[in-house]
Amino acid sequence: MIPFDMTYHRPISIEEAVQLFEALQQQGKKPLYYGGGTEIITLSRLHFVSADAVIDIKHIPECRTLEVGQHELVLGAALSLTTIEETNPFPLLTKTASEVADRTARNQITLGGNICGQIFFVKPYCRYY
Ligand SMILES: Cc1cc2nc3c(=O)[nH]c(=O)nc-3n(C[C@H](O)[C@H](O)[C@H](O)COP(=O)(O)OP(=O)(O)OC[C@H]3O[C@@H](n4cnc5c(N)ncnc54)[C@H](O)[C@@H]3O)c2cc1C
Numbered sequence: 227m228i229p230f231d232m233t234y235h236r237p238i239s240i241e242e243a244v245q246l247f248e249a250l251q252q253q254g255k256k257p258l259y260y261g262g263g264t265e266i267i268t269l270s271r272l273h274f275v276s277a278d279a280v281i282d283i284k285h286i287p288e289c290r291t292l293e294v295g296q297h298e299l300v301l302g303a304a305l306s307l308t309t310i311e312e313t314n315p316f317p318l319l320t321k322t323a324s325e326v327a328d329r330t331a332r333n334q335i336t337l338g339g340n341i342c343g344q345i346f347f348v349k350p351y352c353r354y355y
């Protein structure tokens with residue numbers, strides 16, 4: 227159970243999301259952008275995170291962009307790690323994404339959430355001895 231009340235917002239454009247974030251802050255509230263929600267929910271239950279409002283960015287088309295150009299790769303912050311694995315736009319990223327958590331969690335976890343999240347994971351074989 228999440229131990230506090232919060233409002234849920236689902237903007238459909240980046241402008242709307244940013245304006246909403248600023249308006250909530252001006253009202254003295256603490257908003258959070260919401261990707262997959264896995265960390266927000268996990269840390270809220272442990273009382274490590276609290277928010278007055280969450281702004282779900284998954285319904286903003288630009289945040290789901292996946293474009294492979296000749297010289298650039300454009301990935302939206304709301305793409306799930308599973309989508310990245312399945313479309314495989316960049317093999318090293320696919321390999322990295324596929325090593326995060328398990329398939330069920332990766333269906334929710336977003337690229338933006340993985341980058342902006344506060345929980346850091348270290349694989350045992352990455353340690354220095
Ligand atoms: C069971 C489990 C196992 C995990 N195992 C691993 C692992 O092995 N390796 C690993 O690297 N990670 C692991 N993670 C962490 C995971 O990869 C993500 O870092 C994390 O859960 C957040 O992803 P999310 O999309 O759900 O983000 P959310 O919970 O939605 O957000 C996390 C934070 O990022 C912020 N945020 C989200 N999106 C944006 C955005 N677009 N712009 C600005 N801020 C944003 C939110 O406000 C919040 O503060 C695990 C998580 C879980 C729940």
